[in-house]
Amino acid sequence: MSKKFKVSICSGTTCYVLGGAQMMLLEDCLPVDIKDDVEVVGSSCLQKCHEPNAKPPFVQINDYVMESASLTKVIDYIREHR
Amino acid sequence: MNYINNAAIIKRQVMVRLAKLIFDDTLKDNIDLIPVLMTPKNSESVRCCIHHDRAVLKSRVKVLLGFTAASDTQADEVKLLKEYAGDAEQQGEDRFDDRILTVIDDACSACIRAKYQVTNACRGCVARPCIMNCPKKAIRFERGHAIIDENLCVSCGICEKVCPYHAIVYQPIPCEEACPVNAISKDEFGKEKIDPQKCVYCGKCMLACPFGAIMERSEMFDILRDIKNRDKMTVAMVAPSIAGQFNTDFGKIVSALKKLGFDKVVEVAYGADITAQKETEEFIERLGHKQTLMTSSCCPAYVQIIKKHIPSMRSYVSDTYSPMIYTGEWVSNQWPGAARVFIGPCVAKRFEARESAYVDNVMTYEELGSILIAAGVDVVECDDQEPDKSASIIGRGFAVSGGVSNAVLASAASRGVNAVGKPINGINNKTVSLLKVLDKTIKEPAFIEVMTCEGGCLNGPGVTSSPVVAKKFLDKMLK
Numbered sequence A: 001m002s003k004k005f006k007v008s009i010c011s012g013t014t015c016y017v018l019g020g021a022q023m024m025l026l027e028d029c030l031p032v033d034i035k036d037d038v039e040v041v042g043s044s045c046l047q048k049c050h051e052p053n054a055k056p057p058f059v060q061i062n063d064y065v066m067e068s069a070s071l072t073k074v075i076d077y078i079r080e081h082r
Numbered sequence B: 001m002n003y004i005n006n007a008a009i010i011k012r013q014v015m016v017r018l019a020k021l022i023f024d025d026t027l028k029d030n031i032d033l034i035p036v037l038m039t040p041k042n043s044e045s046v047r048c049c050i051h052h053d054r055a056v057l058k059s060r061v062k063v064l065l066g067f068t069a070a071s072d073t074q075a076d077e078v079k080l081l082k083e084y085a086g087d088a089e090q091q092g093e094d095r096f097d098d099r100i101l102t103v104i105d106d107a108c109s110a111c112i113r114a115k116y117q118v119t120n121a122c123r124g125c126v127a128r129p130c131i132m133n134c135p136k137k138a139i140r141f142e143r144g145h146a147i148i149d150e151n152l153c154v155s156c157g158i159c160e161k162v163c164p165y166h167a168i169v170y171q172p173i174p175c176e177e178a179c180p181v182n183a184i185s186k187d188e189f190g191k192e193k194i195d196p197q198k199c200v201y202c203g204k205c206m207l208a209c210p211f212g213a214i215m216e217r218s219e220m221f222d223i224l225r226d227i228k229n230r231d232k233m234t235v236a237m238v239a240p241s242i243a244g245q246f247n248t249d250f251g252k253i254v255s256a257l258k259k260l261g262f263d264k265v266v267e268v269a270y271g272a273d274i275t276a277q278k279e280t281e282e283f284i285e286r287l288g289h290k291q292t293l294m295t296s297s298c299c300p301a302y303v304q305i306i307k308k309h310i311p312s313m314r315s316y317v318s319d320t321y322s323p324m325i326y327t328g329e330w331v332s333n334q335w336p337g338a339a340r341v342f343i344g345p346c347v348a349k350r351f352e353a354r355e356s357a358y359v360d361n362v363m364t365y366e367e368l369g370s371i372l373i374a375a376g377v378d379v380v381e382c383d384d385q386e387p388d389k390s391a392s393i394i395g396r397g398f399a400v401s402g403g404v405s406n407a408v409l410a411s412a413a414s415r416g417v418n419a420v421g422k423p424i425n426g427i428n429n430k431t432v433s434l435l436k437v438l439d440k441t442i443k444e445p446a447f448i449e450v451m452t453c454e455g456g457c458l459n460g461p462g463v464t465s466s467p468v469v470a471k472k473f474l475d476k477m478l479k
């Protein structure tokens, strides 16, 4: 059965160096209330970093692409959209 | 611990922009635009206004060009960045000195001098033990509240202890608190200054400052000039702690470095193998001469701590060179005349490299990452390549606390020499005091590894990755 949220963490170099490295900890720090609904996968460059004024790091949650992503922002987003 | 934060990310964004201009050969035309482009008109400012932000950004660019942030004269204050770029080109190596770290005055928020603050939990009680017990008469009452006069307070902490409401809190100045050797303190204007006589280049103040006011003087201008020059051979010497810095395997990092323009890529872990072997021999020899204690020497900030602050311990530090130096020596013999660039997580290596004939420049992972972004090289998409010189698993283990000590103790044991040695994992006020008496507390043969960064090089000041993530990668590499 597929989970409700698929979170793709961009680990292209741009995202990774500009704050995305921290996102690799997401899987380990998902709170219990949402843990079972979330599937975390790594992704190569989401191609968002090439846009003008791009704000990496990027994370894709289902169809939504989040800019300036952080652990708390992702967790809050999932809680809100559950 | 090296946590990701906004100040670090802004610094990396400036690095990317600067590197891009150098790659595009448009440095002189566009360098003065960097602060403006990063804080366009009507954008939200981080400080009081965008002009303050821009002033700080200008200083950041200046430091990334290799200069100190200080503007001593009026001429310095109005000097354009493109003029600094010209100076960097002309002066080359000569612009560097022992001031490895520099404070950006405009960014330093001049944190309040007094380390104790009265919070609004103060009830303005009748007993007022804070006032009664303050030895400097630094506390007064205003509108029913205790107030500490920061000019009189000597931060003794008595008021905090005696307050029945715990209304007084200890609020340290982050950079001063982080410095293990008291090398950073305020000038008469409340701005922080680093004393080069005392500084050991550990970089802890730089990580601690929430305003990103402390930076290391970068050598990226010189490195990029060399890799762009096709007639000059450049060699990247990569420290073992590279594991996990780019969320991919080492082989891809090798080809990314070659795409950037490095001609050869060498693992510094190769030099670590030599260090481990020579250090073991030295240790066994010293034990033969009735000495009992020897410490490692591969952490350059630790070596500076002993030199500048605990000279009584000097004879106990191993004379064996660090992995960087042995690697540099090998590279120098292999490819004479090549530019030798050490890539690692360390600020203090800049000083060690400057003193050595075998290394030309140093860059951090953070700088490497930013340069890769600027060049449009995505490490994850690169193919796997073998380095031009690789190393053993033992050498790669030097990146974590305990790696050196395991290597030396195990190889000594295999030669019938048994010794003990609990590594000193991270330098702080406590471990500095421990080091001061180490020779008196150790009775049996001991090899003590000392790492200034807690956890080892993986947690160095110039990393891109979370040390927790990086450790997972390293563990994989060591299997």
Ligand code: FES
Residues within 6 Å of the ligand: A010, A011, A012, A013, A014, A015, A016, A044, A045, A046, A047, A048, A049, A050, A056, A058
């Ligand atoms: S690296 Fe993340 S979008 Fe390109």
